Amino acid sequence: TGAAPVLTLSGVTRRYGGVTALTGIDLVVRGGAILAVVGANGAGKSTLGQILHGTLAPTTGERTVPDLLRSSLVPEGRALFRTLSVRENLEVAGYAAGVKGRELRSRIDDAAGWLPERVRTRLELPAAALSGGEQQLLAVARALIAGPRLLVVDEPALGLAPALVDEVYGRIARLTEDGVTVVVLEQLLTRALTVAHEVVVLHEGAIGATGSPDDPTFAGRAERAYFGSS
Numbered sequence: 001t002g003a004a005p006v007l008t009l010s011g012v013t014r015r016y017g018g019v020t021a022l023t024g025i026d027l028v029v030r031g032g033a034i035l036a037v038v039g040a041n042g043a044g045k046s047t048l049g050q051i052l053h054g055t056l057a058p059t060t061g062e063r064t065v066p067d068l069l070r071s072s073l074v075p076e077g078r079a080l081f082r083t084l085s086v087r088e089n090l091e092v093a094g095y096a097a098g099v100k101g102r103e104l105r106s107r108i109d110d111a112a113g114w115l116p117e118r119v120r121t122r123l124e125l126p127a128a129a130l131s132g133g134e135q136q137l138l139a140v141a142r143a144l145i146a147g148p149r150l151l152v153v154d155e156p157a158l159g160l161a162p163a164l165v166d167e168v169y170g171r172i173a174r175l176t177e178d179g180v181t182v183v184v185l186e187q188l189l190t191r192a193l194t195v196a197h198e199v200v201v202l203h204e205g206a207i208g209a210t211g212s213p214d215d216p217t218f219a220g221r222a223e224r225a226y227f228g229s230s
């Protein structure tokens with residue numbers, strides 16, 4: 001709707017050898033909101049997430065950003081350093097992003113401030129000592145160290161108990177208050193409709209429906225698109 005585009009994909013196709021993972025993707029990501037990309041296993045979510053983030057090139061088509069876009073990706077499975085402490089996981093992200101010294105300490109303070117108290121008070125423990133939900137939150141906090149304007153989170157709910165899913169999504173939603181644009185890749189349509197301002201349904205690598213959860217006609221269209229019936 002109103003907000004300016006942060007990123008635009010037009011005519012994006014991605015192939016891996018003979019496998020077509022994405023085809024004909026036209027997508028506008030608008031600032032300050034949560035966009036959910038929802039689809040079944042293998043629909044192409046992770047591929048789309050990497051293209052949005054900018055670490056995977058489209059085979060054909062264009063990814064356009066208005067100016068230098070700082071983007072962070074939280075990969076599926078989190079990829080934390082399990083034996084390093086919570087704080088060291090945040091520090092490593094700083095080094096990778098070229099942030100150091102006082103600026104790094106300030107960003108770690110901000111990221112720690114975003115984490116729940118029960119994690120914030122355990123910065124010196126190994127990441128492996130955290131629960132699954134806490135590790136997911138740490139993975140997001142680590143991605144925040146780079147100061148992203150766009151944050152792509154691949155399946156934040158994977159493997160979490162329902163109460164933790166709500167907490168993880170609730171904290172992710174708070175990031176938009178600071179102007180971060182969030183794209184979540186999500187397998188469950190009902191969840192996507194609950195957490196996002198806009199939902200894109202992927203089916204076999206193509207967008208089958210796009211809409212707002214506020215639109216009462218959208219849930220039905222989205223469900224048909226999810227299963228590939230029309």
Ligand code: ATP
Binds near residue numbers: 020042046047076
């Ligand atoms: P999941 O929820 O299972 O992670 P997904 O929706 O994220 O699935 P992708 O991981 O993007 O889907 O995969 C889309 C298609 O592309 C699948 O058929 C997958 O096997 C294929 N694919 C993905 N990555 C590669 C790769 N590196 N090499 C070959 N094929 C790949």
